[in-house]
Amino acid sequence: MKLTALILGIILSTLSQAQQRIISAGGAMTELLYALGVGKQLVAVDTSSIYPESASKLPKIGYHRSLSLEGIISLQPTLLLGSAEMGPPNVIQQLQSLKINVQQLPTAVTMTALEKRISKVAKLVGQGSQGQALLAAIRANQQQLAKQLKAVKKPLKGVFLVQPGGRSPMVAGTGTSANTLMALAGILNPAATSVKGYRQLTSESLIAMAPEVIIVPDHMFKNSSSLDKLITQQPGLKQTPAAKNNRVITVDSSLLVGGIGPRIVQAAQKLAAEAYPELHSAIVKVP
């Protein structure tokens, strides 16, 4: 009798595990959930979840700081995963009072934060071992990349630019996903010493930074003419070594929205391979 009860209990608990209905608020979080193999349990995502493709087909709960209480309830989630900025606060409180497990995790822009996030999320969705495997793979790739980058004699100086609405570009400083990506790829970010977050810089300070490479997110520069425009129409940018040698690299912008996700090291490998062509053959071998 006891045994059947026990077996029944195990079956029920695995069933309930399998029937998690998860809502993810944040592109990097959604990506992580897919990497942990629980993509099928997602019932909705926020507007920034554009990767992988199947995530973009799920219902959208809107922007993560202005969540709709009833909209979320109507999807009957068991778990809501989002950033620390998720809100408004009374909506979060009400969701919790309805026995929905709401977890707010800090947005990861550094590798340490990403590792913490991965193990926490893996535990929350019952994929602890999958999480450990993912972490090990990320660390191995990161170490391998760092080793390969030791062959670089003189690291490049680079700036990461975004250009909202065709206006003067903003440069990524400390505390941004882009800064972490550049660090992983062995590119020095001169803006990191003076800029926090994304800021518009004067042309003169761009010249003073003398970047040898310019990195831009691909969604803003789908065609080369918009890239040319960025460089030729910005008085300061034109004077930089990067523009003179026409060294511009695009990166997948879905990687950097809402913090970094599990694909960050692959992205860094790709960026490093383009920034240091001499290492290209060595780096590209990595899966």
Added chain:
Amino acid sequence: MKRSQKALSVIAVLAVWLPICLLLGIANGAVPIGLADVVTAIFNNLGFSLTSTSDDFSQNQLIIESIRTPRVLLASLIGAALAISGALMQGLFRNPLADPAIIGVSSGAAVGAALAILFESVWPAGYAHWATTIAAFLGGLAATWLVFKIGTSPYGTSVATMLLAGIAINAFAMAGIGLINYMADDNQLRSIIFWQMGSLGAASWLNVGTMALVVVAVALVLPRYANTLNALLLGDSEARHLGINVDKAKKWLIIVTAVLVGVAVAFAGMIGFVGLVVPHLVRLVIGPDHRFLLPATALLGAILMVLADLCARMVISPAELPIGIVTALIGAPFFMFLLLQKRQTISG
């Protein structure tokens, strides 16, 4: 006599429609709830204890009790508050283009809220949204006080000077918001922008209660000012000849407006258009007599806001639209249509 009868019947019709719209707002939302459950839940809360056969009744009851009802009530109170303040401003400034924004209350509140969001890490965790609400209210009052002080001289309060002061304060506030936007990080910036679009998502019984207190207090005081507003329509000196203390009346009307709009904006962000348009609509139908204009405006404002919020909640469910966008998107074309229809009547 005929006109006042028409006005009274319009008020009666609106008074019947308001509860119907409230019910409509409570019965609809992202979670489908059957009408039987809705009625049962409402009766339960009124003190009758009915039981329901429905399986997820307890969840439905919770949704109706703690999500929809406070939200719908908050919408109606804010709609009424904004519409009344629009009517007051249009009467006071003798200008149909006046709305509460003219005395700086909205832009002042926006500066307050933006500042609170920029410095949100300063507040203890969990109190950031209260800080935003309070800062918005104080910002609105401060801006209005400044406008009023500039407009008031030993010779009395000049609405023309106040109008110009309002323009100056609005411009200054916009610059302040621009500066705060520039200093804000990505997340704060988005919060500020969303706040400015307005939302009733933060509705709770606490802010419904506060808002109700303010609106009821105003509703008790305002009838006394209906005749004053009528007299002010004739001009300041004419109103004085009728025995009205014009400066005192102006001061009170501005205080009432600042508090009404200040609280509304603090709870729901910026919701434009209602204050400007609802008094117009009512005036087109029942004329400019404030004794009827004020109650009818309050009712229509409440009805429109409840319906606009229903749209905001339903159109892109499970997400929701900012309410300020809905009021302008629906209201502006309707208003234009009405103007085209009534063109002759207005100019003639």
